[in-house]
Amino acid sequence: MSNPLVKVRGLHKSFGDLEVLRGIDMDISSGEVVVVFGRSGSGKSTFLRCLNFLEEPTQGVIQVAGIEVDAGLPTRHRRKDIRRLRSQCGMVFQQFNLFPHMTVLDNVMEGPLRVKSRSSAEVRTHAMELLNDVGMADKAGEHPIRLSGGQQQRVAIARALAMRPAVMLFDEPTSALDPELIHEVLAVMRRLAESHETTMIVVTHEMGFAREVATRMCFFHDGVVLEEGTPDQMFARAQQPETRRFLEAVI
Numbered sequence: 259m260s261n262p263l264v265k266v267r268g269l270h271k272s273f274g275d276l277e278v279l280r281g282i283d284m285d286i287s288s289g290e291v292v293v294v295f296g297r298s299g300s301g302k303s304t305f306l307r308c309l310n311f312l313e314e315p316t317q318g319v320i321q322v323a324g325i326e327v328d329a330g331l332p333t334r335h336r337r338k339d340i341r342r343l344r345s346q347c348g349m350v351f352q353q354f355n356l357f358p359h360m361t362v363l364d365n366v367m368e369g370p371l372r373v374k375s376r377s378s379a380e381v382r383t384h385a386m387e388l389l390n391d392v393g394m395a396d397k398a399g400e401h402p403i404r405l406s407g408g409q410q411q412r413v414a415i416a417r418a419l420a421m422r423p424a425v426m427l428f429d430e431p432t433s434a435l436d437p438e439l440i441h442e443v444l445a446v447m448r449r450l451a452e453s454h455e456t457t458m459i460v461v462t463h464e465m466g467f468a469r470e471v472a473t474r475m476c477f478f479h480d481g482v483v484l485e486e487g488t489p490d491q492m493f494a495r496a497q498q499p500e501t502r503r504f505l506e507a508v509i
């Protein structure tokens with residue numbers, strides 16, 4: 259991989275005495291869809307949160323779209339780069355986190371307007387395109403409380419995309435949804451993946467999605483990537499007993 263879009267080297271994260279990430283290295287090239295899976299508590303959320311410095315890594319180097327931040331350097335030297343790196347990472351959480359007092363359209367426009375590099379007409383046009391892409395254009399004027407969880411999550415995806423991030427990070431985006439609403443969110447994510455324009459890291463237990471959409475799967479275990487490979491490799495011939503045991507339990 260000559261020029262990865264996302265490069266992680268020696269990522270460590272501790273909370274006090276608890277070592278949650280114990281040395282993660284990862285290269286992701288443009289257009290890849292990487293599914294991160296593993297038991298609860300294995301460090302998946304912490305990994306995503308360290309990528310965009312929602313959590314401060316204890317040690318390690320993170321590079322996204324050419325912007326590099328070394329956790330070892332003093333904060334004052336990194337503040338600007340952390341801000342730039344964050345703007346390259348769109349994040350979608352388990353809880354939808356929309357602003358309740360704003361309409362759907364205003365939720366999607368808020369981020370780009372705050373950056374002030376595009377005119378509000380441009381931002382609005384782009385926001386409506388994105389809402390159309392996620393099937394929510396007809397709800398542009400609604401407030402989030404009037405929407406189902408699946409609809410809110412689709413708006414949250416449009417809101418993250420509105421910043422034109424280099425990579426989209428999804429942290430169990432369907433885990434809080436009623437079962438009948440999961441498929442509409444996965445369908446949006448699948449379309450994003452198939453456009454080949456969006457590089458995605460997806461923490462999920464939806465193994466059907468992983469099998470069909472992932473270019474690569476990474477099994478997290480006790481804060482390391484214990485095993486990785488294509489979906490075919492993972493589902494047909496995982497090498498590590500922990501990986502096999504996990505997959506048998508979730509499929």
Ligand SMILES: Nc1ncnc2c1ncn2[C@@H]1O[C@H](COP(=O)(O)OP(=O)(O)O)[C@@H](O)[C@H]1O
Nearest residue numbers: 273276278296297298299300301302303304305
């Ligand atoms: N802010 C925090 N403070 C202390 N411990 C934390 C914090 N966030 C996560 N942890 C701990 O780190 C471990 C990994 O958590 P997490 O990354 O959320 O795992 P996963 O997403 O794989 O379930 C867990 O033991 C969790 O309790």
Ligand SMILES: [Mg+2]
Nearest residue numbers: 302303304430
């Ligand atoms: Mg988690």
